[in-house]
C-alpha cells in the first residue's frame with residue numbers, strides 16, 4: 001500500500017477535505033502535465049500517478065473503499081466503470097481540467113470559440129413602498145432591463161436555419177479527443193461548445209450572441225408584513241444563460257418610505273400624540289390614527305406626563321403570514337404654547353399664581369430625565 005499511497009501522491013493529509021484534494025490535484029496536474037514537460041518521463045509517470053490518486057480520492061465511495069482496504073479494495077470494487085479505477089477518471093475531469101485545456105487550446109489554436117454553457121446573471125432591483133402597502137401587501141410594477149434569449153434565432157446565434165453548419169473541429173460530435181503521448185482525453189469541443197454545430201451566418205438581430213437586451217415589466221407581489229431591507233427572490237427572472245446554462249434570479253429588495261405619522265419598531269408602530277398643557281393636566285380623549293386608515297380614540301388620564309406611552313394592543317404591523325400583529329404605541333408629546341394670546345397669557349399668569357413661587361421640584365427632575373433619557 002505504501003507504494004500506492006494516494007494521499008502522499010497528492011501531498012494531502014488523510015483527513016483532507018474534497019476541496020483540498022481538488023486544489024492539490026490541480027496544482028500537481030498543471031506542474032507535471034506532459035505538455036509542459038515534453039520528453040520528461042518522470043513528469044509523465046507522476047502525471048499518471050496523480051490522475052490515479054485523484055480518481056480514487058475525489059469520489060466519496062471510492063475514497064471510503066480506499067481508506068478501508070487500500071488500492072486493492074478499489075480494484076476489487078463492484079463499480080468498476082469503463083477505464084477502471086486505475087486510470088484517469090475520464091468524463092468528470094472535464095470540469096476540473098476545463099481551464100487547463102482552454103489555455104492549451106487558446107495558445108495553440110486561434111479561431112473564434114463558442115462560449116460554454118453559463119448561467120445567466122442574477123439581477124437586483126430596489127422597490128420603495130409605503131408603510132400602508134407593507135402592512136397590506138402590494139403588487140409593485142418593476143421595470144428593468146435584462147438579457148433574454150434572442151427571439152429571432154432562438155438563442156442559436158445563427159441566421160434562420162441555414163446559418164448553422166457542422167463544426168469542423170469535432171465533425172459534429174461535440175467532443176474532441178486530445179492526445180498526448182499515450183494519454184488520450186475526450187473533452188467538450190472548444191469550437192462549438194459541445195453543440196456539434198457552429199454559426200456560419202450570424203443572426204442579424206443579436207449579432208450571433210443568441211441573446212438580446214430587453215426591457216421587461218413584471219408585477220411583483222410584496223407579501224404582507226415585508227420589512228425594510230427584506231429581499232424577495234424571483235427564481236429564473238434574471239438574465240438568460242448561455243446555452244443550457246439556465247437563467248439567473250431576480251432579487252427584489254424592499255425599502256419603506258418615510259411615514260408622516262408612524263415610526264416602525266419591528267412589529268410595533270410608534271405615534272407621537274401631541275397634547276396641550278391643559279389636556280395633559282385635565283385629561284382628555286385623544287384621537288390616534290391607525291395604519292388601516294381610520295382613527296381610534298384613547299383616554300388620556302388627568303396629570304399625564306410628557307413621554308408617557310399608551311399601548312394600543314394589536315394595532316401595529318402584521319408579521320409575515322399575518323400570524324401575529326404588533327401594537328400601536330402612542331407617545332405623549334406635550335406642546336408648550338409659544339405664542340399666547342393676551343387672554344391666554346392672563347390665564348397662565350393667574351394659573352401660575354395658584355402654584356405658588358416654588359417650582360414643583362420633583363416633577364421638574366423627572367421631566368428632564370425623560371427628555372434627556
Ligand SMILES: [Zn+2]
Nearest residue numbers: 150153203206
Ligand atoms: Zn439572434
Ligand SMILES: [Zn+2]
Nearest residue numbers: 167170189192
Ligand atoms: Zn465542435
